[in-house]
Amino acid sequence: MRIHVNDKDYEGDFDPNMPILWVLRDVLGFTGTKYGCGKGLCGACTILVDDQPVRSCSVPVGFAEGKRIHTIEGLENTPYRSLQMAWIKEQVPQCGYCQSGQLMNAVGLLKTNPNPTENEILDAMQGNICRCGTYPRIIKALKTVIENKEA
Amino acid sequence: MKQKSMVSRREFIRNTSIAGGGLIIGLHLLESCVGEVIVNPKFKDPLPLSENVFHQDGATSITDFLQIRSDGSIFVALTKYEMGQGVSTGLSAIIAEELEADWSKINIRYAEPIKDVANITGGSTSILSHWDLMRKAGAFAKSLLMATAAKEWSVYVDQCLAQKSVVQLLGTKKTLGYGQLAEKVVVPENYRELFDKVPLKYRSKFNLIGNRLKSKIIPDIVLGKHPYSIDLKIPGLKYAAIARCPVFMGSLKNYDDSAAINIRGVEKVVPIKGVVIDEATHVRDGIAVIANSTWAAFKGKEALVAEWDLGEKKNINPERFEKECYQLLEKEEGRQILVDEVVHEVTDYDDTISHTYEFPYQHHACMEPLNATAQYHVDSCEIWVGTQSSDKVIGNVEKHFGIPKENVKVHCHPSGGGFGLRYSSAYALEALMVSEAAGGDLVKMCYSREDDIKFDYLNPFELNKHTIQIKEGRIIGWNLKNVMDNWGGLSAWLYYDVPNRSANEIKVKGFTQMGAWRSVMANAEGFSTECFIDEVALALNRDPLEFRLSMLPANKMLTVNHRFKCNLGRLRGALLLAARKANWGVELSSGSGKGIAAYPYMHGNGYGAAVTDVSIKDGTISVDKVTLAIDCGLVVNPDLVIQQMEGGIIWAISAIFYGGTDYKDGSVQRSNFHDNKVLRINEIPEIEVHICENDEPKPWGVGEIAGPVTYASVCNAIYAATGKRIRKLPIDKELKLRENG
Structure with a gap:
C-alpha cells in the first residue's frame, strides 16, 4: 500500500x-x-x-x-503556518499535547471558511479538548490570523 | 511467556532497516520522495527554532546546571519537571538573569536527575524552591566566565562587565563572548560549596525577571516536535499494553492468550504481578501484550480472556460508602489538629452554624495518557518517562527490583499534563516489569485512554463539616471536621482571624487508589470554607466581601496548620483587587448573580481571590465571567501566571459541572471523554486575571491558586442568582444534583 x-x-x-x-x-x-x-x-x-x-x-x-x-x-511549509506564528505570538500552548490537533483542526476550519465568526470558531473547535485550559488563547490566536490575513 | 517465532514481512523490513543503521525504524527504506516541498514565498520567514535537547555533547558544562557551546548557545538543565506549567521558561529566566545571558541563546536541556537536588515537582513550589539555587547557579557561572575573561586579558575581574552573554573590558572595546570563554572555564570540584559566596543582583537591576518572556517550549510544540515520552523513537523499540485487574487489590487467577497471540503484530504475552510500594505507587496484577505497534498491543489486550479474583473492594457500594462517611462525621471524633496556638472549648455563645460540603472523586484525564519506556538488565536498567518525581522512580526501582540506584538511568521527558497524577511511579515500574518479564525487551508501555481513566489515581472523596460559634455577631470558635478517602491529610488552613480554630480528620478507605490532583486538599477545603463563610455572612446579614474583610486585618501573620504563616494582608489585597475589578456591589438584574471567594494556597504561600458572574439562561446555569486576582509575590513572568490562572479556572469549572466518577462493583465505570466529560471551548467564561503589586523579595507559588476560589465563587454566585445553595459537587447545569457525586 x-x-x-x-x-x-x-x-x-x-x-x-x-x-x-x-x-x-x-x-x-x-x-x-x-x-x-x-x-x-x-x-x-x-x-x-x-x-x-x-x-x-x-x-x-x-x-x-x-x-x-x-x-x-x-504545516510549516504551507500558508497556514500563520497559525503556528499566531500560536507563538499569543503563547497558546501549555503542555502542548493537544495543540497539533488544535492547529490542524484550525487549518481545516480556515480552508472551508476563511472568515469564521466567533460562534463558527467555537463550533468548529469544540471537538478538540485541552485540559490545560488554553481555549481563550486559541480563540484569540485564531482571530489574529483571520484579522491579519493577506488579501 | 508465549512468543511467536514467525517473522512478518514488516518485521523483516524493520530488522533490515535497523541493520542498515536507520534511526527511524522503516522510514528510510520505505520513503520515496515524489515531489518537492512547496514553500509559499509569502510565508518564508522561518518559524523560531529551539535547540532543546536531552544531551548536548558538543558543549562545555559549567556546573551541572549549565552548558555553553562555542557558538554561544546555552543549555539550561531542567531541575523541575515540565508538564505544561511553564517551569522550563520560568527557571531559565532566573538562571539567565544572574548569568547576564542573552535570552535568545537559552535552550532547555531535559537533564537527568541532578545529585542532591530534590527532583520532585509539585505543590506549586518549583519556582520558589529553586529561586535561590537557579540564581546562584547563574551568578556562579557568570563569575567563572568573567574570571576567565580577566585571565585572558591579564586584568582584575572588577575591570570586566558581563552583559547579554558578552564580557567587556571596561574602558575598552575588547569583548569576549560566553561561547568563546566557555571552553577555557575551570570549574572547581567543590563548586556547590561556593554557590553561597557569589553576590546576587538587586531586584531593581533585573531585566529578564518580571517580563513577558516567551516560552522556550512553544516553538517545539507548534512544530509537533516537543519530546513527550509517548513519542520516543529508538531502535529495537517494542510496544506494550497491559490488561489490569479491574478492581483495586484484586489478583489474576488465570488467562487465555490464544486469541491475542494470533493478532497481527502481537509478539509476546506475559503476566505482571502487582505490588504496593508506597501510597501512590500501586501496580495492579495484569497481563502485558508486547507487539510491533501500539495498536497491535491494544488489539491484543482486547483479545485476552482473563479470570480475576476481584477481592474485597468489589463490595464497596458508592451509596453505602457515602452514607457511612456522613455517619462517621457524627460518630467519630477523629484526629485533632489545633490550628490556633491555643484552642479553648467554646461554651458561651449566642448561636452556632454548621454545614457539610461534599467534594467528589476527580479524574485527571491528562491529554497524554500515562506511558513509560523501559529496558531491564539484571543489575541495571534504563527508563524514559515523564514524572513529577524521578527520585521516587529511582528509589522504587531499587526497592522493588533490587537494582542499585546508581545503575538506574532515568531520562526525564516533558509531559502532556501532570496535574499531580505523575507523582505516582507505578507506570514507570510497570514498563520495567514488562521489560523484565519479556526477557529484557525495550518496551514502550502505553495506557489506552480507557486505562488512563479506569486506573487513575483519583482525587479523594471528601466531606468537610464546618461549625462556628457566634457571640454578639462575631465568630468565636471554628471547627472543620473532615472525612477523606485514604490519601494525604487535611490541610486545616483556617485562615480567618477568629479565635479557637481547630480541625479533626477521619480517614476512610474507599474503592480505589488515590493521588494528588491539582490544588490537592485545597480543592475541598477552599470550596467548603468559602461557601460556608458566604452562608455565615448572609445569615448575619453581612455583605460577603465586607464580612470577609472584617476578619482579614491587613498587618497580621496568622498561624495556620502550615510551616508558613498566612499573610492576611496579602489575602485581603487579592480580595479587594478582585472585588474592585469585578464591580462588586453593583446591583444586578434578576436571574444574575455575583459570588466572591478568597483562598491562600499555603504550600506555595500564594494568595488568590475571585469574583464570578453567573446568569440563568433557559433554566441553565451560565458562568459568564471569572475575575481573579493573585498575589504570588515577586513575579518571574506575568504571562505564565496569567496562563496558569486561565487554566486553573477552566480546570475547576470542568470539575464543577463534569467532575466526580461513577463506580460499580469496585470498578470505575467511566472510560473515555464521552462519559468523563471535560470543559470544551464553547463552554468557557470570559476570564480576567489581575496580579497584585507587592514588595515580596521572592516569588511564591502560582499553579494551584485558581481552583479553590473558582469552585466557591461560582457556587456563591449561583446562590446569589437562584437562592439555591450548593453543598455538593459536581452540579448539573440545570441545578439538579448529580446522582453519583
Missing part, C-alpha cells in the same frame, strides 16, 4: 485496518500527531485528508490510499 503524507509517498505493507494515527506514529515515525482517546472524542489526532480535518485514530489507513494526508510536521 502507498500513502501520501505531507507531499511525499510512503510505501509499505500496512495493515489496512490499522488507524492512520498508528501508521503515522509507530510505522512512519510522524509522532507530531497525538493519541488522545482512540475514539474520535478529543481531537488530539486531527490531520487533514484531502483538506478535510479527520480524527486519525478512528480512520483505517486503507481509507487514505490515494488521498493526500497532511500532518503537523508539514
Whole structure:
C-alpha cells in the first residue's frame, strides 16, 4: 500500500485496518500527531485528508490510499503556518499535547471558511479538548490570523 | 511467556532497516520522495527554532546546571519537571538573569536527575524552591566566565562587565563572548560549596525577571516536535499494553492468550504481578501484550480472556460508602489538629452554624495518557518517562527490583499534563516489569485512554463539616471536621482571624487508589470554607466581601496548620483587587448573580481571590465571567501566571459541572471523554486575571491558586442568582444534583 503524507509517498505493507494515527506514529515515525482517546472524542489526532480535518485514530489507513494526508510536521511549509506564528505570538500552548490537533483542526476550519465568526470558531473547535485550559488563547490566536490575513 | 517465532514481512523490513543503521525504524527504506516541498514565498520567514535537547555533547558544562557551546548557545538543565506549567521558561529566566545571558541563546536541556537536588515537582513550589539555587547557579557561572575573561586579558575581574552573554573590558572595546570563554572555564570540584559566596543582583537591576518572556517550549510544540515520552523513537523499540485487574487489590487467577497471540503484530504475552510500594505507587496484577505497534498491543489486550479474583473492594457500594462517611462525621471524633496556638472549648455563645460540603472523586484525564519506556538488565536498567518525581522512580526501582540506584538511568521527558497524577511511579515500574518479564525487551508501555481513566489515581472523596460559634455577631470558635478517602491529610488552613480554630480528620478507605490532583486538599477545603463563610455572612446579614474583610486585618501573620504563616494582608489585597475589578456591589438584574471567594494556597504561600458572574439562561446555569486576582509575590513572568490562572479556572469549572466518577462493583465505570466529560471551548467564561503589586523579595507559588476560589465563587454566585445553595459537587447545569457525586 502507498500513502501520501505531507507531499511525499510512503510505501509499505500496512495493515489496512490499522488507524492512520498508528501508521503515522509507530510505522512512519510522524509522532507530531497525538493519541488522545482512540475514539474520535478529543481531537488530539486531527490531520487533514484531502483538506478535510479527520480524527486519525478512528480512520483505517486503507481509507487514505490515494488521498493526500497532511500532518503537523508539514504545516510549516504551507500558508497556514500563520497559525503556528499566531500560536507563538499569543503563547497558546501549555503542555502542548493537544495543540497539533488544535492547529490542524484550525487549518481545516480556515480552508472551508476563511472568515469564521466567533460562534463558527467555537463550533468548529469544540471537538478538540485541552485540559490545560488554553481555549481563550486559541480563540484569540485564531482571530489574529483571520484579522491579519493577506488579501 | 508465549512468543511467536514467525517473522512478518514488516518485521523483516524493520530488522533490515535497523541493520542498515536507520534511526527511524522503516522510514528510510520505505520513503520515496515524489515531489518537492512547496514553500509559499509569502510565508518564508522561518518559524523560531529551539535547540532543546536531552544531551548536548558538543558543549562545555559549567556546573551541572549549565552548558555553553562555542557558538554561544546555552543549555539550561531542567531541575523541575515540565508538564505544561511553564517551569522550563520560568527557571531559565532566573538562571539567565544572574548569568547576564542573552535570552535568545537559552535552550532547555531535559537533564537527568541532578545529585542532591530534590527532583520532585509539585505543590506549586518549583519556582520558589529553586529561586535561590537557579540564581546562584547563574551568578556562579557568570563569575567563572568573567574570571576567565580577566585571565585572558591579564586584568582584575572588577575591570570586566558581563552583559547579554558578552564580557567587556571596561574602558575598552575588547569583548569576549560566553561561547568563546566557555571552553577555557575551570570549574572547581567543590563548586556547590561556593554557590553561597557569589553576590546576587538587586531586584531593581533585573531585566529578564518580571517580563513577558516567551516560552522556550512553544516553538517545539507548534512544530509537533516537543519530546513527550509517548513519542520516543529508538531502535529495537517494542510496544506494550497491559490488561489490569479491574478492581483495586484484586489478583489474576488465570488467562487465555490464544486469541491475542494470533493478532497481527502481537509478539509476546506475559503476566505482571502487582505490588504496593508506597501510597501512590500501586501496580495492579495484569497481563502485558508486547507487539510491533501500539495498536497491535491494544488489539491484543482486547483479545485476552482473563479470570480475576476481584477481592474485597468489589463490595464497596458508592451509596453505602457515602452514607457511612456522613455517619462517621457524627460518630467519630477523629484526629485533632489545633490550628490556633491555643484552642479553648467554646461554651458561651449566642448561636452556632454548621454545614457539610461534599467534594467528589476527580479524574485527571491528562491529554497524554500515562506511558513509560523501559529496558531491564539484571543489575541495571534504563527508563524514559515523564514524572513529577524521578527520585521516587529511582528509589522504587531499587526497592522493588533490587537494582542499585546508581545503575538506574532515568531520562526525564516533558509531559502532556501532570496535574499531580505523575507523582505516582507505578507506570514507570510497570514498563520495567514488562521489560523484565519479556526477557529484557525495550518496551514502550502505553495506557489506552480507557486505562488512563479506569486506573487513575483519583482525587479523594471528601466531606468537610464546618461549625462556628457566634457571640454578639462575631465568630468565636471554628471547627472543620473532615472525612477523606485514604490519601494525604487535611490541610486545616483556617485562615480567618477568629479565635479557637481547630480541625479533626477521619480517614476512610474507599474503592480505589488515590493521588494528588491539582490544588490537592485545597480543592475541598477552599470550596467548603468559602461557601460556608458566604452562608455565615448572609445569615448575619453581612455583605460577603465586607464580612470577609472584617476578619482579614491587613498587618497580621496568622498561624495556620502550615510551616508558613498566612499573610492576611496579602489575602485581603487579592480580595479587594478582585472585588474592585469585578464591580462588586453593583446591583444586578434578576436571574444574575455575583459570588466572591478568597483562598491562600499555603504550600506555595500564594494568595488568590475571585469574583464570578453567573446568569440563568433557559433554566441553565451560565458562568459568564471569572475575575481573579493573585498575589504570588515577586513575579518571574506575568504571562505564565496569567496562563496558569486561565487554566486553573477552566480546570475547576470542568470539575464543577463534569467532575466526580461513577463506580460499580469496585470498578470505575467511566472510560473515555464521552462519559468523563471535560470543559470544551464553547463552554468557557470570559476570564480576567489581575496580579497584585507587592514588595515580596521572592516569588511564591502560582499553579494551584485558581481552583479553590473558582469552585466557591461560582457556587456563591449561583446562590446569589437562584437562592439555591450548593453543598455538593459536581452540579448539573440545570441545578439538579448529580446522582453519583
